[in-house]
Amino acid sequence: MLYDILTTIDKKxxxxxxxxxxxxxxxxxxxxxxxxxxLTIIRMVDLLGELQKTSSLSLAQQAQxxxxxxxxxxxxxxxxxxxxxxxxxxxxxxxxKQFPELHDLVHNIMLASSKAKQHISKEDALALLTLVxxxxxxxxxxxxxxxxxxxxxxxxxxxxxxxxxxx
Amino acid sequence: MLGFHFCKxxxxxxxxxxxxxxxxxxxxxxxxxxxxxxCLLKVFHPKYGVIVKTLAKVDRNGLFWLKGHHKSSVPIEKxxxxxxxxIQGKVLWVxxxx
Numbered sequence: 001m002l003y004d005i006l007t008t009i010d011k012k013x014x015x016x017x018x019x020x021x022x023x024x025x026x027x028x029x030x031x032x033x034x035x036x037x038x039l040t041i042i043r044m045v046d047l048l049g050e051l052q053k054t055s056s057l058s059l060a061q062q063a064q065x066x067x068x069x070x071x072x073x074x075x076x077x078x079x080x081x082x083x084x085x086x087x088x089x090x091x092x093x094x095x096x097k098q099f100p101e102l103h104d105l106v107h108n109i110m111l112a113s114s115k116a117k118q119h120i121s122k123e124d125a126l127a128l129l130t131l132v133x134x135x136x137x138x139x140x141x142x143x144x145x146x147x148x149x150x151x152x153x154x155x156x157x158x159x160x161x162x163x164x165x166x167x
Numbered sequence: 168m169l170g171f172h173f174c175k176x177x178x179x180x181x182x183x184x185x186x187x188x189x190x191x192x193x194x195x196x197x198x199x200x201x202x203x204x205x206c207l208l209k210v211f212h213p214k215y216g217v218i219v220k221t222l223a224k225v226d227r228n229g230l231f232w233l234k235g236h237h238k239s240s241v242p243i244e245k246x247x248x249x250x251x252x253x254i255q256g257k258v259l260w261v262x263x264x265x
Binding site for chain 2: 002003004006007009010015016017018019020
């Protein structure tokens with residue numbers, strides 16, 4: 001009864017609201033962000049490789065060099081962040097039991113991402129993409145979604161694991 | 168002005184102690200007395216705004232650590248400690264939706 005009286009008063013005078021704040025589990029997870037970040041690293045390595053061909057860099061090329069290095073750094077961190085979120089928030093005991101390699105795989109992604117950031121090496125960047133693709137494959141399998149491998153329709157035109165979603 | 172006021176609770180982090188849409192009766196001046204662990208407080212948090220939480224601990228520096236009750240509540244270490252100036256009152260009664 002008291003609650004009903006307060007509801008009536010609230011409707012008339014609008015009490016201040018206090019939040020009982022939560023970390024709401026939004027359940028929106030997709031490894032594509034990590035895959036695109038890994039692709040970006042490869043693309044930056046390619047662009048840096050093109051700059052390497054010239055003997056001296058113009059001012060514009062120096063600016064591009066800096067931008068490419070910065071982007072490579074940022075996307076290396078993004079791979080780590082995206083993978084960590086899915087690993088920490090989405091994967092639970094049943095999925096880890098299904099894929100015991102998961103912890104090692106995530107750790108290897110962290111190492112590969114650091115390596116890709118440290119060097120301008122296409123080999124390292126491709127190794128990172130391979131690991132992230134494997135992670136995506138595991139992720140979609142745990143969601144009972146089939147996957148297929150296709151070449152992404154934009155540079156650096158590398159193989160990506162995509163979910164086979166039907167309409 | 169009256170020395171007390173009502174607030175409406177949004178969110179579920181205090182459930183089941185304070186279910187969502189409950190009304191709480193708050194007495195601001197009661198914060199001058201010794202606040203015991205387990206009491207409910209209305210707090211102005213720099214990140215989360217005006218929140219209602221349970222007092223988990225008063226540390227040796229006199230800072231107040233807060234906690235929720237629901238599993239989805241922001242953890243105590245993420246909320247961090249608050250000073251007494253940020254406490255806006257003590258919850259005396261909770262009116263739960265029937």
